[in-house]
Amino acid sequence: MKAVVYERYGGPELLRLSDVDMPEPAKGEIRVKVLACAVNLSDWEYLTGSPAWVRTVGGLFKPKVPVLGSDIVGLVDKLGEDVSGFEIGQRVMGDYVMTRGGFAEYACVPAHETVAVPDALSDDIAACLPQAGGIAVAGTDGLSAGDRLLINGAGGGSGTMAMQLAKAAGVYVTAVDNAGKIEWLASLGADETIDYAKVNFTEMGKTWDRILDMVATRGPREISRALIAGGTYMALGGGVPTLLSIVFGGKLLARNRSIGMLLVPSGQDLTRRVAEFAIQGRIAPHVEAVLPFSSVPDALARTGKGKVLGKIVIKPSLE
Template sequence: MKAVVQDRYGSADTLEFREVDRPVPGAGEVLVRVHAASVNAYDWHFMRGDPLLGRGMMGLRRPRNPVRGRDFAGRVEALGPGVTGLAPGDEVYGEADGTFAEFVCARTGELGPKPANLTFEQAAAVPLAANTALMALRDVALVRPGQSVLVNGASGGVGTFAVQLGKAFGAEVTAVCSARNAELVRSLGADRVVDYAREDFTRAGRRFDVVLDLVGNRSLGELRRALSPTGTLVLSGGGVYEGGSAVGPMGLFLKRRFLAPFARGQRWLEVSARQSTAHLATLRDLAESGKIAPVVERTYPLAEAAEAIRYLEVEHARAKVVVTV
């Protein structure tokens, strides 16, 4: 099969489109014929091997899994031993390592039926980004109707879903993004938009019940100024930043863990998103009911996946970029 393969850490130039062996599903796995896969900051981090501290998980000298990609949408091709409830031809979506390929093996606990109202390209944009937003707002921040929520980085992959989910949960949502993306986030339901180039939301004097930071470029001291006395700060370190650091966004996480006991009534937390069939079912219901809709800015063919990641890295892509197979 054709796949986008990487034998060493580095820029998008290290990615090669070439022939590799088709994977064979093991116990509890499903072989999926991939129709589309989305691009995430996750792929950029693994491509670069950045931060260095993360290489214990990614692979010390080279990527442990040489095929990039995490999200997918496609059709079941074959079932591994012990798999029930699925059949060849079923349309599914979910997460697995190595989705920039014609086929991928996915664990049954990380896939589910594709939303019926979405194309494969749209469905592939949902799993990682929307699940991160769902867990951040519903499971970590415990957002309730009537609360005020600020999303810093509202026009990105996770941010566009966070704006929609905040509204679906009954919150008043303030979106922080660039001026060029203001109309996009307004169309997704944002009640107020802050242009970060013209206004510093940490010094504007307004306090929020929940601040979801998806950028990682502000200190804890700055972010806490935007919180109500009993507000909740949620950190997510998945953004693309200037690489080469030892700890990257994990540095902010480590500071949070050390300083959180001194937050004086505020809750300082972080989201560590894990996919599950239950989360995918929730996202499918939200998509089919029209409460969330993926925004796909660009699509690239599989052979140009390197260009897709390069665009995400260099051009500050808004919403989602999708690779079609």
């Protein structure tokens, strides 16, 4: 079968389209024929091996898994031992960030992370939902009308869907991203936009009820200045020193504020919930492009540089 593979950490130039052996599902796994797989920032991190913490999962010195791609939509092709509740030919989806393998014609995925794709969702839309949609739903839970939310890195898949959910709840949304996305984010409904290269939101003298930070670069002392008393800051990723300062320093420097990591309860329940939100029209992923295997290196390069407006989807059938 065809797959986009890499053998060592580095840039997108290390990726190549190759013929590889067909995978066989282990106990508790399902083999799927991949219909679509969204590109995520986590793919860029596993490609580059940076931040350093990804190597504790992906392999210390070289990648354990040679194929990236975690948000997969596919047709059930073969069931592993002890798998029930699925049928051959059934369309399924899931967030397989720990196992990956989606930039290939076939992938083996854990059954306990897998759900049926509702008929109302296309392959392209469904592929954008598990990871990015799950982050958006978890990151906006509990917001109420009149709250103020700042999303740092608002122009990606998670940020745009989080903004949709927040706006629908009557929340004032400040969207922070690079200059190339500012006008677009305003057109999507952001109440306020900030070019992070020009303005540090922690130095504006403004405060927010909640800050959702896709890539943390600031420590808890800076963050606390931008939160109201009782406010909440949640980081998704970032460098190890910054994340450690948030996890440990946040408890000491928060000053009646909650500063920490966003723990996303990934799995079947959250994926089903996100899919239902999409069917209801509460979230609608913005798909910038649907591309073939040969475009994976460029898609990852643009994702890593923060240039993608929403999501890119890879489809093996286009190759």
